[in-house]
Amino acid sequence: MENTTSHWDVVVVGGGPAGACTAGLLAKKGRRVLVLEKEVFPRYHIGESMITGMISVTDELGVTDRIEAEGFEHKPGLSLVWGSEHALWDIKFKEAGPYAHSYHVDRDRFDEILLDRAAELGATVRQGAPVKEPLVEDGRVCGVRYQHDGRTHEARATTVVDASGQGRVVSRHFSDITWHPDLKNLAVWSYFTGTGRLPGDQHGNILVERVKDRTGWFWGIPLGADRMSVGFVAPVEDVRVERGDLEGFFDARLKETEHLRDLLDGSRCVEEYRTARDWSYMAHDYWGPGWVSVGDASCFVDPLLSSGVCLGMLCAVPLADGLDLALDAPEKESRVLDQYADGCRTFHQGITDYVMFFYEQERDKEDYFERAHSIANNPLFTSPRAGFVGLVSGIAGMKSVFGMYGEEAAAAR
Template sequence: MSEASQFDVIVIGGGPAGATLAGLLAKRGRNVLVLERESFPRYHIGESMVTGMIPVMEELGLVDELEARFQRKTGINLVWGADPQPWRTDFSATGGLYDHSWHVKRDEFDQLLLDNARKLGATVLEQAHVSDVVQDEQGTVTGVVYKHEGMTHRASAAYTVDASGQNRTMTRKLTEVTFQEDLRNVAVWTYFQRFTPLEAPDDILVEAIEGGGWMWGIPLSETELSLGYVLPASQLADATAQGRSRTEVFLEGLAASRIAKTMVDPADAGEMRTARDWSHVSARFFGPGWVAVGDAACFIDPLFSSGVWLGTSGAWLAARALDAVLDDASLGEQALGRFNDVYQQLYRDILAYVRYFMDPTRLREEYMERAQAIGRTYIENSRVGFISLISGIKSLPELVSFDPMGMEGIQEVMQERAERVAAAKAAREAG
């Protein structure tokens, strides 16, 4: 094994959560190592973005690039609830600043974020598989063991971040996890290379399917549609036990839809893909020497396309908390505790709403009112409360103004930083 190299922070996983965290910390001058087991670009599901993730993309300097490369997403087209009429809501209803996000090809999107982390100064190793977490006698995480180019290496850091997605490389070992039994779903999806767009062609389609589950329709370009069917895992297992293939189950779902089936010819369906889609949350998002962000921390059924927003928001919070802790280790519990509390609340709000919404028999007004209640938005127009919650915009104030230390802490650290900068400058001038 090679000798351990030392970093401020090691990030396991170079997906959107890991790359965001690494980029933000590197931008603040931190010495960051990202270990990603795949070679990018690599395929990933999770293609439709909400506007709540734009502010952190601005922080990373990526918005122009996203705008140039990806298909716009202006809103959501729903076939859902007791009222059979499809209905839509668009992002511009939240006030106009962020009136659209994007539908992305994740191989390209994830590579863009990871390359940006490199550009901002992070050391990124691909095909670097973390095989073990190193802890000292007190249980504090001090680094990792990873395999790269046929060799086993060790790296050490003040903090190690689990951003390894559903693999949960560290959280599966270091903390309890709760899987939400009522959201034990699976997804079956494919791509169509021609399709009939919706009336609002940039929208995502979200359609409840009679008999159980729901479908997404995501226009990745003018010619490519991602079409997926999310259903209870038990429903797919029953169908499989009866000898039906996942392609048949997908096509049955499509046939039972009202809008999705008007968009495609089933004969054009491409290769079928499947993934587990089981909402879960770790009991803690941090511990001695470690932090978790993205799916490694928590995951919610993609009904409202919340995954990348949730993961990059967690990374944004964690970057500020870690930056504070790296300056002053005694702030650990306080700063990371605040990160944990805000992030857990983001998760709980979306989870509560997805749970309520999963019942597709309610009245539209009921969905709207519940969104306002969960989002704690006190505005006349309940539709604004709805889109604010599901776009992540309602959480923007907490995210933007997140202060891991409290005002007193900030002043002390700013003072201390100013003194350090002045001392460094004086030392430079002296010699």
């Protein structure tokens, strides 16, 4: 039974980082925004290691101090066992860009901070509110039908933002996706206590270690004094063979590492092993009449560089700017959303292309630096190493997505 119909400037489907940031930025501009999130926060979500590009967005939303106060582990950079030398090397975020560190976070709490802030800024947030279908009139999406408190509701809006992640609750009705044929991976992970740390100033770094003579790599993310998230990523066919014994499969691969194995010596696994499909894809269309996608609803990039959350948060900025302009001047909608889609697609494609290059694991690290420098293509990065740091920190993408609409958007912000 239909219960209520409400009217909004924008309905955002999904309360994760991309959706919460889009909603918060639009509400900050005075727009009437409804966020529909199917889960009730806090809820579990993998993805604990952040890069510094996202801090520009948390600064704009006014939550960086809250994230700091939460006590999340500081992440000053990356430590890698990657490339032809098979040796440990590292980079620091402060080598390129304004931020000395990012954070390793528990996503349940991190996401809750962002969604709470969207509500504080004026967005209406409804949790436990799964969207069932888009509403379409005369070829244009005009809202969604959703469930909440045991009833069915309609929310109508000028624009619906699909921030529902890989489920693509709205956009899958209007756009197909293209899977990347060489990035069909699965991740297996769990959590360990009693773990060690990397030495010296690498103490808070994420560790990314390839498995020698195999396709696959591990992450090790420090989440506290002696707690670590540890995961293994490999082609889907390699993991599926061992699905009946994930722990045995995980342990066998772990023995083939050097540094991570030492960090876990004497540790204890404290949660069940989980798996997730990390198949990279890109949507054919990022927007259509009455709808637009952001975050994983637009594109999913292999987790090798921990870029996913940052990409979604950075793209929320031009999306909010563009929708704000289009709400005042509907005749500008096609232009600004084309600019949004082209800019974010270029950003996504650059990261995906680089991940593919980086997966060529027997290159010299100078090759990785040179390719990153060419993709970043920014005179601020004065050396190939700085270009690499700028790219893997997300800083290289900030200029391309911020100011996408020039002086118009700057005046409106």
